[in-house]
Every structure is written in structure tokens, then in C-alpha cells.
Amino acid sequence: MxxxxxxxxxxxxxxxxxxxxxxxxxxxxxxxxxxxxxxxxxxxxxxxxxxxxxxHMGDIQLRGPGSLGAVQHISMNDAARLQVGQAQYSAMLYPEGTFVDDIIVHKFSENDYLFVINAGTREKDYEWIRTQARGFDCHVSDYSDxxxxxxxxxxxxxxxxxxxxxxxxxxxxxxxxxxxxxxxxxxxxxxxxxxxxxxxxxxxxxxxxxxxxxxxxxxxxxxxxxxxxxxxxxxxxxxxxxAALSLYGHEISESINVWEAGLDRFCKLEKGPFAGSEALKKVQAAGGPEKKLVGLEVVERGIARDGYRVMDLSGKEIGYVTSGSPAPFLKKNIALAYVPRSLAEVGTEVAVEIRNNQVKAKVVPLPFYKKPKKT
Amino acid sequence: MAYPANYKYTREHEWIDVSGKTASVGITDHAQDSLGDIVFVELPKVGDKVEKGKVFGSVESVKAVSDLYSPATGTVTAINEELTTAPEKINADAHAAWIMKIELSDPGELDSLLTAADYETYAKEETGH
Missing domain, CATH: 3.30.1360.120 (Probable tRNA modification gtpase trme; domain 1)
Known part of the structure; x- marks a missing residue:
């Protein structure tokens, strides 16, 4: 081809x-x-x-005396808490509080940070970082290749x-x-x-x-x-x-905000303003997000797949699956899905529309799998 | 894996093994290989009418769903219940793991299906990019 x-x-x-x-x-x-x-x-x-x-993952380095300031502006987690040699999960947000991409921030030295970014968003991310880093005394380099x-x-x-x-x-x-x-x-x-x-x-x-x-x-x-x-x-x-880790384009995207995705613990509003923080504060002030990401376990026979519709038990459409698959280790059929906050409680029974059939599922705690503690 | 010469094949990757008025239907080795680990088979019911070229069930691997298209018109006389609990039998030997048996309405329909040699060429072209 x-x-x-x-x-x-x-x-x-x-x-x-x-x-x-x-x-x-x-x-x-x-x-x-x-x-x-x-x-x-x-x-x-x-x-x-x-x-x-x-x-295929991208590697973008920010260097210079203004690099911490730039990182703090671009990334929602608090890079000031990082020690040299430490990394943190974070995300870059649009002014609307929705996702440009999720990233891992590595602190190489006081004036040197590395973002590891997704493959599908490499060019967009690099342009975004360069644009957002303007005004900071910092040099942005793409070392992906x-x-x-x-x-x-x-x-x-x-x-x-x-x-x-x-x-x-x-x-x-x-x-x-x-x-x-x-x-x-x-x-x-x-x-x-x-x-x-x-x-x-x-x-x-x-x-x-x-x-x-x-x-x-x-x-x-x-x-x-x-x-x-x-x-x-x-x-x-x-x-x-x-492990219920988000995938860009599925659980997180330019139309999903941080509160909806449930990534609150990686978002540090208290560090001061950053790209997307004002919009997120407004959502909080207005009572929080209307929909939430939940884990579903399909209870009846059937496999939920990306994009399938989620219904309440009366057959009314309430949300959609972002990622669904058989779970090879857990040997269950699991899915991540967006549903209204009122139906996000663990234990709530819902249905997933699987090839024109309403198949029962229930909201379960996340992550589905947690690695055993070392003994 | 060799494609049995006495079977006929569809371009949707099913095989049919005819003996008189009845026939067994399954998916090809090429199909199971493209799908990967099969974890779910949606079977028809005994007594269901199936129609040539129409969907009669589905197979799912970990990563994908694939519809099953009937190679011929007829009535389902048996289904392979074993595949409900052991769908991986299709991966192990696709040409032995029949999915349904049907009584054929019109054996003449089968003439338009592919021979083993034609199917093998067709399957190779599909993957040969």
C-alpha cells in the first residue's frame, strides 16, 4: 500500500x-x-x-534560567516540588482547562527540564511549548529523534x-x-x-x-x-x-477537562496561575464537572469497546466508553467511560450498548489493577 | 497453514465444508491470525435462518470485533458450544474449529465461492503490503 x-x-x-x-x-x-x-x-x-x-514518544527539553517558570506555566503539576533526578506525571492544558497532552516532566538540573510527550501529538506539543515558553528566559529543543x-x-x-x-x-x-x-x-x-x-x-x-x-x-x-x-x-x-492510565484521544482530549478526567491529584492550583488554571477554578466554583470518568466492569456476557454508548437501566443514553477491552490479567471485560456525576458512584448499575444489545455493567473502583506491594 | 482443498472460502474469510445437504462453517487461519487471541464468539441459535453474505455472529479478539458472514443460505442445525468457554480453539486450529452447521437451502450458491488456491492468493494479497 x-x-x-x-x-x-x-x-x-x-x-x-x-x-x-x-x-x-x-x-x-x-x-x-x-x-x-x-x-x-x-x-x-x-x-x-x-x-x-x-x-515514537517525543522528548522536549527546556533549558535556561527561566525554564522553571516556563514549566510551571505550561504544566499543571508543581515542578517546584521536583528534586534533581525526579520526574512527575503532568499535563499541558489549553486555556479552557482541557488537554493539549499528558506528559512526564523530568528535572535534569535547576535550569534543565525534559518533557516526554505522546507520539501522535508531537508537532502540536512542540509548537505549543515553544509558543507558551515565549517571554521566559528559556530555550526549547526537540530531541525526539x-x-x-x-x-x-x-x-x-x-x-x-x-x-x-x-x-x-x-x-x-x-x-x-x-x-x-x-x-x-x-x-x-x-x-x-x-x-x-x-x-x-x-x-x-x-x-x-x-x-x-x-x-x-x-x-x-x-x-x-x-x-x-x-x-x-x-x-x-x-x-x-x-492500571486505568489515561490515553490521549480517549480519556483525555482537547474537549475533556482535568476534573472530568479525574486527574485532580496531578493538578496543583495552589502553585499559582498556569495555562488552564482560571478555567478549572471556574468549573470548581460552579460546583464541579458534570461528567466523570469511571471504571466499568461488564457483568453480563459481552465486551465493551471504545465509543460504545453507556445507558442507564431504563435505556436512556448517559455516556460513552473511552477505552474498553478484555483485561488479560484480570480476566474480566473492563472499560473506562464518561457518565454523569450523579451516576459515577461505585456500585451503580448501568448498561453498555454492545452490538444493539444492552449489556449490564457496574461502576467499580479505579484502578482495576494495582501492582502488588513489594515484600 | 494449508487451506483444505475440499473447503470453499469467502472474501470475508469464512470457510464452508459441505457434505451433502449440510455444511460446517468456520473462519480461516488467515482470519484468526489477523485477529490475534480470540476471546469471545457470538454464536447463532439452532433453528436460525442464515443468509449468504449476511452476518450470523461475531468473533472478538482482545483488540477487535469481527462480524461473521454466512457463506450460504440455510438453517442452523448445530452450534459449537465449546467455543463459548474455549474460543482459543479457533486460534489453535481454525480449519477444525467449526462455528455452526447449516442445512443448505441452495447448494448451487456455493459455486461463486473461492477455491482454496484462489483464497490463498486473495489472503496473501490482503497482507502483502
Whole structure:
């Protein structure tokens, strides 16, 4: 197909194809959706370890004496609370309090921050950040194509990666990062972050094909004793859904605000004004959002899918599913959905319209899955 | 996996195995491979009338739903209940895991379906991008 030619490729594209991955167009990127099988890949991450190529994610650096001011203006979380070596989940908002994108902010030094952003919104985000950073003494650089980003995720991620680095990974706490030698590559960024609801690391290595493939192969060889599997975007989606992590274009978008999405704990109005904060205050003052994101478990036989309608038990349409799928680890059919706040209580019974049938579901606590505490 | 030469195939990726007036219907190996791990099968009911080219059920993998199109017109005489609890049997052996059996209304309808060789070429073209 001619359309394929226009798709963007990560440095590991050739490797994915050699591995026989099924490839899909994901936000303009030719990406692996699965290799050996989605369920096996999902289970590898929950019980052992998996590796994902997430090089399509963007990396934007803000540097200069005004960088903290710029970050505070652009990002809703409070970057002043970050220590050097620490990261935080956050989002960039439009003046309406709705989402430009969700991001992870890393504090490299007092005057140096890195935003990791979504693939599908890379150009939009970069333009947004540059525009919003005007007036701050700060330089914005797009380093997205400089890095191959690999996510090594699962309860055995630390043991796997530890064999390939001189850094004591036990000292890197969740949502902290460091630099060290990985597979012989000095000064590699190693972050204890991820998008699976599991423990794990994301490493950023030089994006040339030879280096990228070598590191991938070394991780696979090292993780073999733990049953490591290459994992595609299919498993990445079901893993993040079980953990109830938002996906841009689904749970969060330019028409959804922070309160609706339930991301209140990452939004720090008390830090002072920032892009979107005035609109969010107004929503609060007016009594809060009208709709809320909830977790649904389908009680009867059926699988809720993205976009399906949610009804009350009298058959009246009340909302819609943002993400729905069988949950391979939980072995239930789960969904995230927007419903009116009055129907968002845990235990509320609703129905999902699945292929013209009203199938019963109930509101359940989020996240659906929480990783076991370390013993 | 080889496509049985005695089956006929649809462009929607079902197979039909005819023996006299009755026939078994399933989905092809190509279809199960494209779908991935199958977790749900919506079966018709015994006694249902099915029509050639019309939807009679669905199969769902973790990531997608796919309608099932009947290769022929007829009446459902049996359904494979085992697929309700073990839908992965389709992934394991798609050409053995029948979904429904039907009594054919018009065996002449089958002439327009694809042969194994034609289907194999068709399936390859579909993935060959």
C-alpha cells in the first residue's frame, strides 16, 4: 500500500519486521501491535518482564534560567516540588482547562527540564511549548529523534536491567531517574517510569539503528531467564487500561477537562496561575464537572469497546466508553467511560450498548489493577 | 497453514465444508491470525435462518470485533458450544474449529465461492503490503 510509505518509523522498525510483528499505523507511526500474541505479552509484563519500543514518544527539553517558570506555566503539576533526578506525571492544558497532552516532566538540573510527550501529538506539543515558553528566559529543543526509547517493564525488569548497567537500580525510586552506563553506553538516561501499571524502567539510547538493535538484543538475551517477551502496542494498551492510565484521544482530549478526567491529584492550583488554571477554578466554583470518568466492569456476557454508548437501566443514553477491552490479567471485560456525576458512584448499575444489545455493567473502583506491594 | 482443498472460502474469510445437504462453517487461519487471541464468539441459535453474505455472529479478539458472514443460505442445525468457554480453539486450529452447521437451502450458491488456491492468493494479497 502506498500509504505505508508516508508512515514514520522508529530505528527498530526493521527489527520488528524481522521478528514477524504485526504492524499498525499508530498516529502516523508504523508500529508493532503484537509479536507472539497480545495475551502472552500482557502476562509477561504482569508476571515477568517485557520490552517495548516506545521511540515514537517525543522528548522536549527546556533549558535556561527561566525554564522553571516556563514549566510551571505550561504544566499543571508543581515542578517546584521536583528534586534533581525526579520526574512527575503532568499535563499541558489549553486555556479552557482541557488537554493539549499528558506528559512526564523530568528535572535534569535547576535550569534543565525534559518533557516526554505522546507520539501522535508531537508537532502540536512542540509548537505549543515553544509558543507558551515565549517571554521566559528559556530555550526549547526537540530531541525526539535523538533517542531510541525502550520500556523494560514487569516485576523482573530490575533484575534484567541490573545485569546490563553499573547503576544500582535498587536506589532509583519509582518516578526517579539517573544516568549510567547501559550496554556499554555511558551517560544513558535510566528512568523508573512506564505505562503498564507495573514496576519498570525506560531507557534512552542513541537512535542509530545499530546501537538501538544491539541494546534491544542484549535486553532480550538477558531477560531470557525471566521469560522476557517483546511487547507491542496491543499489550501496552491493555496493560495501561487495567492500571486505568489515561490515553490521549480517549480519556483525555482537547474537549475533556482535568476534573472530568479525574486527574485532580496531578493538578496543583495552589502553585499559582498556569495555562488552564482560571478555567478549572471556574468549573470548581460552579460546583464541579458534570461528567466523570469511571471504571466499568461488564457483568453480563459481552465486551465493551471504545465509543460504545453507556445507558442507564431504563435505556436512556448517559455516556460513552473511552477505552474498553478484555483485561488479560484480570480476566474480566473492563472499560473506562464518561457518565454523569450523579451516576459515577461505585456500585451503580448501568448498561453498555454492545452490538444493539444492552449489556449490564457496574461502576467499580479505579484502578482495576494495582501492582502488588513489594515484600 | 494449508487451506483444505475440499473447503470453499469467502472474501470475508469464512470457510464452508459441505457434505451433502449440510455444511460446517468456520473462519480461516488467515482470519484468526489477523485477529490475534480470540476471546469471545457470538454464536447463532439452532433453528436460525442464515443468509449468504449476511452476518450470523461475531468473533472478538482482545483488540477487535469481527462480524461473521454466512457463506450460504440455510438453517442452523448445530452450534459449537465449546467455543463459548474455549474460543482459543479457533486460534489453535481454525480449519477444525467449526462455528455452526447449516442445512443448505441452495447448494448451487456455493459455486461463486473461492477455491482454496484462489483464497490463498486473495489472503496473501490482503497482507502483502
Amino acid at each position: 502506498t500509504a505505508t510509505a508516508a508512515l514514520r518509523k522508529t530505528p527498530l522498525n526493521g527489527l520488528h519486521r524481522r521478528l514477524g510483528a504485526k504492524m499498525v499505523d499508530f498516529g502516523g507511526w508504523d508500529m508493532p501491535v503484537e509479536y507472539s500474541g497480545l495475551i502472552a505479552e500482557h502476562m509477561a509484563v504482569r508476571t515477568g518482564v517485557g520490552i517495548f519500543d516506545v521511540s 535523538y533517542y531510541t526509547q525502550l520500556a523494560i517493564q514487569g516485576p523482573k525488569a530490575q533484575e534484567t536491567l541490573q545485569k546490563l548497567t553499573n547503576v544500582d537500580l535498587g536506589k532509583v525510586k519509582f518516578y526517579w531517574f539517573t544516568w549510567g552506563t547501559v550496554c556499554g553506553l555511558a551517560n544513558t538516561l535510566i528512568a523508573r517510569t512506564g505505562y503498564t501499571g507495573e514496576d519498570g524502567f525506560e531507557i534512552y539510547v542513541p537512535s542509530d539503528v545499530a546501537t538501538s538493535e544491539r541494546v534491544w538484543d542484549e535486553v532480550i538475551a538477558t531477560g531470557a531467564e525471566f521469560g522476557i517477551l517483546p511487547c507491542g502496542l496491543g499489550a501496552r494498551n491493555t496493560l495501561r487500561l487495567e
